[in-house]
Amino acid sequence: MSHIELRDISKRYGDVTAVSHLSLRVEQGEFLALLGPSGCGKTTTLQMLAGFVEPSDGEIVIGERPMSGVPSHKRNIGVMFQSYALFPHLSVFDNVAFGLKMRKVPSDESARRVRQALDLVQLGTLDQRFPRELSGGQQQRVALARAIVIEPSVLLLDEPLSNLDASLREQMRFEIREIQKRVGITTVFVTHDQSEAMAVADRLVVMSQGHIRQVGTASEIYETPADVFVASFIGQANLLRGQAQRAPNGDIELRLADGAVVAAKYADRGYGGGPATLALRPEDLHLASDARPDTNQLPGTVTRVNYLGSTLNIGVRAGDHALTVLAPRDAGIPAEGDNVFVYWPSTAGTLIVENA
Amino acid sequence: MITRTARRWLGAFTFLVCLCAVAPVLVIVIESLTSANYVAFPPPGLSFKWYGETLKRPEFIDSMFVSLAVALATSIVSTALGTLTGIALVRYSFRGRGLLQSLFSMPLSLPGLIFGLALLQFVTLRNLPVNGWTLLVAHIIITMPFAIRFVSVALLGVNANVELAARSLGANPWAAFRHVTFPLVRPGMVASLVFAFILSFDEVAASLFVSTPDAMTLPVRIYVYIDQNYDPLITAISSVLVFAAVIALVIIERTMGMGKLFGLR
Numbered sequence: 001m002s003h004i005e006l007r008d009i010s011k012r013y014g015d016v017t018a019v020s021h022l023s024l025r026v027e028q029g030e031f032l033a034l035l036g037p038s039g040c041g042k043t044t045t046l047q048m049l050a051g052f053v054e055p056s057d058g059e060i061v062i063g064e065r066p067m068s069g070v071p072s073h074k075r076n077i078g079v080m081f082q083s084y085a086l087f088p089h090l091s092v093f094d095n096v097a098f099g100l101k102m103r104k105v106p107s108d109e110s111a112r113r114v115r116q117a118l119d120l121v122q123l124g125t126l127d128q129r130f131p132r133e134l135s136g137g138q139q140q141r142v143a144l145a146r147a148i149v150i151e152p153s154v155l156l157l158d159e160p161l162s163n164l165d166a167s168l169r170e171q172m173r174f175e176i177r178e179i180q181k182r183v184g185i186t187t188v189f190v191t192h193d194q195s196e197a198m199a200v201a202d203r204l205v206v207m208s209q210g211h212i213r214q215v216g217t218a219s220e221i222y223e224t225p226a227d228v229f230v231a232s233f234i235g236q237a238n239l240l241r242g243q244a245q246r247a248p249n250g251d252i253e254l255r256l257a258d259g260a261v262v263a264a265k266y267a268d269r270g271y272g273g274g275p276a277t278l279a280l281r282p283e284d285l286h287l288a289s290d291a292r293p294d295t296n297q298l299p300g301t302v303t304r305v306n307y308l309g310s311t312l313n314i315g316v317r318a319g320d321h322a323l324t325v326l327a328p329r330d331a332g333i334p335a336e337g338d339n340v341f342v343y344w345p346s347t348a349g350t351l352i353v354e355n356a
Numbered sequence: 357m358i359t360r361t362a363r364r365w366l367g368a369f370t371f372l373v374c375l376c377a378v379a380p381v382l383v384i385v386i387e388s389l390t391s392a393n394y395v396a397f398p399p400p401g402l403s404f405k406w407y408g409e410t411l412k413r414p415e416f417i418d419s420m421f422v423s424l425a426v427a428l429a430t431s432i433v434s435t436a437l438g439t440l441t442g443i444a445l446v447r448y449s450f451r452g453r454g455l456l457q458s459l460f461s462m463p464l465s466l467p468g469l470i471f472g473l474a475l476l477q478f479v480t481l482r483n484l485p486v487n488g489w490t491l492l493v494a495h496i497i498i499t500m501p502f503a504i505r506f507v508s509v510a511l512l513g514v515n516a517n518v519e520l521a522a523r524s525l526g527a528n529p530w531a532a533f534r535h536v537t538f539p540l541v542r543p544g545m546v547a548s549l550v551f552a553f554i555l556s557f558d559e560v561a562a563s564l565f566v567s568t569p570d571a572m573t574l575p576v577r578i579y580v581y582i583d584q585n586y587d588p589l590i591t592a593i594s595s596v597l598v599f600a601a602v603i604a605l606v607i608i609e610r611t612m613g614m615g616k617l618f619g620l621r
C-alpha cells in the first residue's frame with residue numbers, strides 16, 4: 001500500500017470547485033511535485049493533506065490511517081510555508097524546538113535534536129537570533145529544520161522557495177532535495193515553477209482547474225505530454241492542429257488547416273483518425289534553406305532571431321503557424337525575413353488526439 | 357514631493373492645531389495652582405492649596421474610588437471579551453461575520469447621552485436596580501468596540517500561517533493560542549486595557565444617566581458640582597484626571613506604540 005493515498009478527493013467552496021475528483025498515490029520516501037498555474041487546486045490539495053481544510057468528498061489515507069476527522073496536530077506532518085511562518089516572538093532555537101515541546105520531549109534530548117537539525121541546514125551558529133534578524137534564505141532553512149526535527153511521516157512544502165530570489169531558489173531546491181533524500185521522508189512539494197519541479201521531483205503531477213492532467217517523471221511528461229495543456233505548460237511547445245487520418249501504408253497523417261500534410265507516429269494501432277494536435281519541442285525542429293522532402297517540412301519566413309549565447313531562439317511564421325525553433329549556434333544565424341524550411345523527423349513530437 | 361517651505365508651513369499649522377487642543381487643558385492646570393479663592397487666569401499667586409482641598413471632600417474621594425473601580429473592571433472585562441471577539445472576527449470566516457462586525461461597532465456611532473438614557477429606561481422598566489453594575493455594563497458596552505479594534509489590529513499584523521504552523525507541529529487549538537497567538541496579540545491587549553481604562557474613567561455622557569448618589573463617577577461628580585459652584589477646586593480635580601490620562605498614554609506608547617493603534621505603523 002502506498003504511503004499517502006488520496007481517493008476521489010473534491011473540495012468545493014460554495015459554487016466554486018477548487019479540487020475535483022482527485023485520486024493520487026504517493027510512495028514512501030518519494031518526492032512528489034504538484035505543479036500547475038494559480039488556481040489549479042494544488043495548494044488546496046496540500047492543505048487537505050495537512051488537515052488545514054477538510055475535503056468535501058473523498059478520503060485521505062496516510063500510512064494506512066484514514067485522516068478524516070483527524071486534526072492537523074495529530075497527523076505527524078511537517079509543513080513549510082511560502083511566507084516561512086516562523087514564530088516572530090521566539091528565537092531560532094525555540095522555533096525549531098517548538099514541535100518537540102508540543103510532543104513533551106525532555107529538554108536535553110530536545111536540545112540535542114534541535115542542534116542536529118540546525119547543523120543539517122547549516123545554521124548552527126544562529127540559534128539565538130530572532131527571525132526578523134535573518135535573511136529570507138536563512139528563515140527558510142529554519143522553517144525546514146523546524147519541520148524535520150520532529151521526524152514527521154510526511155513533509156508538505158507549499159511553494160517554499162517562491163519568496164526567494166532566483167539564484168537562492170536554485171541553490172535551496174537542491175539542498176532541500178539532498179536533505180529529503182538523506183532523511184527519507186515522503187514529501188509533497190507544491191510549485192508553479194515547472195523547471196523547479198522537473199529539477200528535483202521523482203514524479204510530477206500536473207494540475208489545472210482542480211483536475212490532474214498527467215502524472216509521471218519529468219522525462220515522461222516532457223517527451224510524451226498527455227494533452228495540449230501539459231504540452232504547453234511544461235517547456236515550450238509548437239502545436240500543430242489538424243485532422244489525423246490513417247494513410248494507405250498504415251502511418252498516421254495529420255492534415256493541417258492550411259492544407260499541409262505531415263506524418264506522425266501514434267502508438268494505438270486501432271486509432272482511425274480524428275481531430276488531433278502534434279506537439280513539437282523547439283529543439284525538435286530544424287531550419288534549412290532548401291526543401292527536405294524526405295522529412296516533415298513546412299515552408300516559412302523568419303520573424304525573429306534571439307541570440308541566447310549557447311543557442312538561438314528563432315521565430316518562424318509558417319502558414320497559419322507561429323513556430324519557435326531552438327537551434328545550436330553553429331548552425332548558422334539566419335536573418336529576419338529569410339525564407340526557410342522548418343523540418344523534423346516523423347518520430348519527433350507527440351500526437352495528442354482529442355477524445356471522441 | 358513636498359518642498360522645504362511647504363514642510364515648514366505644515367509644521368507650523370500642526371503646531372497651531374496641537375496648541376489649540378492642549379491650551380484649554382494647560383489653562384486649567386495653571387488655574388489649579390492659584391492661591392486665590394476664585395478662578396482666574398493668570399492666577400494672582402501660586403499655591404498647591406486647592407489640591408489639598410480636594411482631599412477634604414469625601415464625596416470626591418468616594419467618586420475617585422468609584423471611577424477607579426469601574427474603570428479597572430471595565431478595562432479587564434472589555435479586553436477579555438474584545439480579545440475573544442477580535443480573534444473570532446479576524447481568524448474565522450462564517451456567515452453573518454460582516455453583520456456581526458457592524459453590530460459590534462455600533463456603540464461607536466451611538467451618542468453617549470442617548471445610550472445612557474436608553475439603558476436607564478431599559479433597566480427601570482424591568483424593575484431592575486440602577487447601581488454600580490448598571491454603570492459597569494454601560495462602560496463595557498461603550499469600550500468594547502475599541503478593545504475589539506486593538507486586538508484585531510494586533511492579530512492582523514500576525515501572519516495567519518503562523519497559527520497553522522503551530523498546529524502542524526502538534527499544538528492543539530488551545531496550545532496554539534497560548535504559545536503563539538496570545539504572545540503576539542498581547543501588545544494589543546495591553547493597549548486595550550489602558551485605552552478602555554481611560555475611556556471609562558473619563559466617560560460622562562452615558563454615566564450622567566446611570567449614576568446614583570452612591571455610585572457616581574468622578575466626571576459626573578465634577579459636572580454636578582459645577583452646576584452649583586465654580587471655584588478652583590474643580591480645576592485641581594480636573595488636573596489630577598489629566599495627569600492620570602497622560603501617564604496612561606505613556607504606558608500605551610511604551611508597550612505598543614500609538615501609531616500602530618491607528619494603523620499608521
